[in-house]
Amino acid sequence: MSKILELENITKRYPGVLALDDVSISFEAGEIHALMGENGAGKSTLIKSVAGAIDIDNGKIIIGDKEFEHITPSDSLHSGVAVIYQEFNLIPSMSVAENIFMGEKIGGKFVADFKKMHKQAADIFAQFDVDIDTHAMVESLSTAQMQIVEIAKALSKNVKILFMDEPSATLSMTEVKYMFEIIRRLKASGVAVIYVSHRIDEVFEVCDRVSVMRDGRYIATKDVAKTTRKELVSLMVGRELVESYPARTPPKEQVVLEVQGLTGNGVSDISFQLKKGEILGLGGLVGCGRTELAKLIYGAAALESGQIFVDGTPVQIKSPYEAIKLGIGLIPEDRKREGVFVDYPLDWNVVIMCLRRIAKHGVVNQKEVNATSDKYISELQIATPSVKQIVKNLSGGNQQKVVLARVLAAQTKIIIFDEPTRGIDVGAKQEIYRLMNALTNEDISIIMISSEMEELLGMSDRIIVLHEGTQAGELIKKDFSQIAVLELASAAK
Amino acid sequence: MEKKSFNIFRVLSNNMAWVILTLIVIFFGIFSNNFFSIRNLLNILSQNAYLLVAATGLTFLMMSGEMDLSVGYTMSLVGVVGAGLMVSAGLPFWLCMIIMIALAIFISILNTFLAIHLKLQILVITIAMMTVLQGLSYIISKSKTITGFPIGFKFIGQGLVFNVFPISIVIMFIVFFIMSFVLNKTYYGRYVYALGGNKESARLAGINIKKMRYSIAVIVGFFVGLADIMLISRLGSTQSVIGPGTEFSIITGIFLGGVSIRGGEGKLSGVFAGILCIALLSNGMQLANINIYYQYVVRGIIMISAIGFDVFQLNRRNALKKIKKA
Ligand SMILES: Nc1ncnc2c1ncn2[C@@H]1O[C@H](COP(=O)(O)OP(=O)(O)OP(=O)(O)O)[C@@H](O)[C@H]1O
Numbered sequence: 091m092s093k094i095l096e097l098e099n100i101t102k103r104y105p106g107v108l109a110l111d112d113v114s115i116s117f118e119a120g121e122i123h124a125l126m127g128e129n130g131a132g133k134s135t136l137i138k139s140v141a142g143a144i145d146i147d148n149g150k151i152i153i154g155d156k157e158f159e160h161i162t163p164s165d166s167l168h169s170g171v172a173v174i175y176q177e178f179n180l181i182p183s184m185s186v187a188e189n190i191f192m193g194e195k196i197g198g199k200f201v202a203d204f205k206k207m208h209k210q211a212a213d214i215f216a217q218f219d220v221d222i223d224t225h226a227m228v229e230s231l232s233t234a235q236m237q238i239v240e241i242a243k244a245l246s247k248n249v250k251i252l253f254m255d256e257p258s259a260t261l262s263m264t265e266v267k268y269m270f271e272i273i274r275r276l277k278a279s280g281v282a283v284i285y286v287s288h289r290i291d292e293v294f295e296v297c298d299r300v301s302v303m304r305d306g307r308y309i310a311t312k313d314v315a316k317t318t319r320k321e322l323v324s325l326m327v328g329r330e331l332v333e334s335y336p337a338r339t340p341p342k343e344q345v346v347l348e349v350q351g352l353t354g355n356g357v358s359d360i361s362f363q364l365k366k367g368e369i370l371g372l373g374g375l376v377g378c379g380r381t382e383l384a385k386l387i388y389g390a391a392a393l394e395s396g397q398i399f400v401d402g403t404p405v406q407i408k409s410p411y412e413a414i415k416l417g418i419g420l421i422p423e424d425r426k427r428e429g430v431f432v433d434y435p436l437d438w439n440v441v442i443m444c445l446r447r448i449a450k451h452g453v454v455n456q457k458e459v460n461a462t463s464d465k466y467i468s469e470l471q472i473a474t475p476s477v478k479q480i481v482k483n484l485s486g487g488n489q490q491k492v493v494l495a496r497v498l499a500a501q502t503k504i505i506i507f508d509e510p511t512r513g514i515d516v517g518a519k520q521e522i523y524r525l526m527n528a529l530t531n532e533d534i535s536i537i538m539i540s541s542e543m544e545e546l547l548g549m550s551d552r553i554i555v556l557h558e559g560t561q562a563g564e565l566i567k568k569d570f571s572q573i574a575v576l577e578l579a580s581a582a583k
Numbered sequence: 584m585e586k587k588s589f590n591i592f593r594v595l596s597n598n599m600a601w602v603i604l605t606l607i608v609i610f611f612g613i614f615s616n617n618f619f620s621i622r623n624l625l626n627i628l629s630q631n632a633y634l635l636v637a638a639t640g641l642t643f644l645m646m647s648g649e650m651d652l653s654v655g656y657t658m659s660l661v662g663v664v665g666a667g668l669m670v671s672a673g674l675p676f677w678l679c680m681i682i683m684i685a686l687a688i689f690i691s692i693l694n695t696f697l698a699i700h701l702k703l704q705i706l707v708i709t710i711a712m713m714t715v716l717q718g719l720s721y722i723i724s725k726s727k728t729i730t731g732f733p734i735g736f737k738f739i740g741q742g743l744v745f746n747v748f749p750i751s752i753v754i755m756f757i758v759f760f761i762m763s764f765v766l767n768k769t770y771y772g773r774y775v776y777a778l779g780g781n782k783e784s785a786r787l788a789g790i791n792i793k794k795m796r797y798s799i800a801v802i803v804g805f806f807v808g809l810a811d812i813m814l815i816s817r818l819g820s821t822q823s824v825i826g827p828g829t830e831f832s833i834i835t836g837i838f839l840g841g842v843s844i845r846g847g848e849g850k851l852s853g854v855f856a857g858i859l860c861i862a863l864l865s866n867g868m869q870l871a872n873i874n875i876y877y878q879y880v881v882r883g884i885i886m887i888s889a890i891g892f893d894v895f896q897l898n899r900r901n902a903l904k905k906i907k908k909a
């Protein structure tokens with residue numbers, strides 16, 4: 091095999107953070123190479139350096155026979171590098187096809203050939219076996235569809251080196267399968283695929299080699315066939331780590347939340363009870379209406395019919411303001427759009443929902459703010475140089491932890507977690523599970539939406555499965571199994 | 584595949600400016616005797632051709648997510664400089680025209696240069712630039728009206744092709760068709776949209792953002808300069824108060840035409856209709872002898888309605904998206 095991309099002594103420093111510390115890795119043509127590491131280890135920064143999205147302080151990037159000390163986005167593109175970023179990079183007000191071919195010339199020298207563009211876009215989707223209208227505006231797509239457009243965008247290029255930064259985070263299981271098929275095909279045609287994911291199973295399923303990073307440093311490269319899950323985890327975390335789900339104490343009998351016949355926002359006729367100290371899992375395929383249901387309960391979307399009871403009392407929840415007052419909190423799924431104020435500091439984000447509590451006579455006490463922020467920084471292991479760091483500058487997983495911190499700090503007695511561990515590393519996942527367990531021991535009740543089957547089965551006391559916006563069924567602990575959930579989710583009874 | 588359903592409401596709301604234009608035309612057709620005479624129509628078009636030419640340039644800028652408030656004041660300054668050179672210094676009129684366009688381009692590039700280096704929106708720069716330009720045009724013209732242009736220069740604003748079509752209308756249509764083509768069919772035009780949609784995505788797609796921004800500045804300057812030439816050659820005179828207010832009409836027309844205040848959306852054909860709406864309305868208000876102060880109020884309300892409509896459409900789209908997803 092031949093080396094297609096070599097990184098030599100790459101260093102990138104941000105104020106207070108050494109994001110890449112003298113990293114050297116090489117990648118070969120025709121391999122799928124996993125890049126792993128904790129949140130903030132420097133994976134995305136490494137990718138951005140090769141893409142020319144950021145300027146490195148030191149080091150060399152060698153692509154084929156070309157050597158770069160400074161590389162621009164267009165140098166990188168022309169050398170055959172394509173990147174699927176962790177945060178979407180689409181233009182919402184333009185069509186799917188135009189996004190896919192943005193920056194490329196389909197047609198003449200100056201004049202674009204839109205017919206050809208749409209046809210080629212449709213061909214790429216056909217490979218994927220997905221049905222997305224190439225004329226649709228990107229803003230009208232669902233998150234999973236946007237992810238597919240990102241992948242199609244990368245495939246449309248004459249790609250030699252493909253970086254994928256957590257592409258599976260927003261896809262459903264079937265879509266992930268298709269994606270794997272595609273990257274296997276790319277590999278067969280000699281493309282180097284660099285695959286970032288926190289899901290270790292995926293690495294064992296598709297990757298040939300895996301490189302691990304920690305705190306901005308390169309740690310090791312292993313052949314996937316010759317390593318174990320345990321070894322990878324300890325390389326990433328830097329110590330032994332036992333992966334397990336905490337033992338749950340059974341919930342109390344008292345019902346804290348009950349919904350009857352909830353309809354609206356794309357879901358219909360949902361009824362269930364949530365008990366004190368319970369973790370109620372919501373299962374189903376991506377797009378089955380779980381997030382929409384969560385928004386109904388949280389007052390973020392309008393209820394058409396049905397009734398919500400909190401502690402046995404019927405309530406009207408017309409806005410999140412009212413939901414929070416009634417003690418219901420929501421950790422939203424889409425961190426960039428609904429979760430964090432990216433341009434504001436970490437502490438500002440953490441306390442925004444609990445300002446009333448930590449303010450005295452309307453004046454915010456900075457000491458309290460710091461104490462609250464510090465508490466969650468250590469509990470959730472948020473990697474940040476200070477409480478004042480602008481959230482935009484945190485790594486993706488750490489931004490997700492800020493969303494968690496913000497809602498946890500509000501101390502509501504019912505919390506809806508929508509994909510709580512999306513993009514979060516193995517170590518921190520364990521912390522979040524431990525924390526959820528601790529919360530329920532303090533009589534807080536949790537509704538958890540999760541597309542990770544293991545997590546759903548491991549953490550829930552009871553699971554309700556949705557199918558196309560309706561309630562497909564309920565599973566109690568002794569009936570838990572992957573097959574049972576999937577059968578209900580696809581309504582293949 | 585999605586069925587292409589013909590939704591009358593959507594078609595109408597995507598072409599709001601044309602709907603409004605039709606209503607205005609019907610209104611005038613009923614209440615004014617000779618509105619539909621060829622002569623009157625040509626008259627209105629030739630009087631306002633310069634607005635559309637200037638709006639074309641500004642549409643490119645607004646499409647890319649920026650805004651320029653100094654257009655009117657640029658026209659004042661460029662006008663008095665050009666007229667001064669032509670009348671007092673006696674330079675040949677074609678040379679003066681080149682100088683005028685060059686000066687307008689220079690001012691526009693300067694705005695963009697400052698915005699890039701101070702990391703500000705062009706809008707903010709032009710708020711300051713407005714005052715500078717206004718001051719300069721008063722100083723240069725000594726607050727006097729300049730007249731006595733050469734015949735050749737006046738021909739642009741007053742001349743006819745085939746003894747029927749005013750030259751300004753011909754220029755307007757040429758500009759409109761060429762720039763529509765550029766915006767809709769060329770890579771360059773699509774990159775302008777991309778810039779307004781998401782600058783960072785555009786940058787990562789290998790588009791040279793800086794080059795794009797300067798080239799848009801050139802387009803804005805060029806068409807403002809050209810519009811200015813059309814205006815003062817038609818009037819046969821100029822003074823330092825000639826420009827201000829133009830930017831307001833242009834921007835309202837562009838919003839009315841469906842260009843989004845966030846950039847990245849809109850069509851030049853909408854802008855065409857939007858500008859005509861504004862032109863007809865002010866013409867109508869003048870004919871009806873409406874007090875100038877009331878006219879100001881009406882114009883402001885139209886602008887807010889145009890922007891409000893843009894926001895309304897955005898919300899409606901978001902609502903539709905929800906229904907589709909469900
Ligand atoms: N623009 C920036 N300014 C300041 N610090 C930054 C910036 N971008 C990244 N960092 C810091 O660099 C470090 C590495 O971040 P990076 O995004 O590469 O992590 P990552 O390995 O991709 O993590 P994750 O798994 O959470 O996505 C983090 O500590 C982050 O806070």
Ligand SMILES: [Mg+2]
Nearest residue numbers: 134176485486
């Ligand atoms: Mg990352």
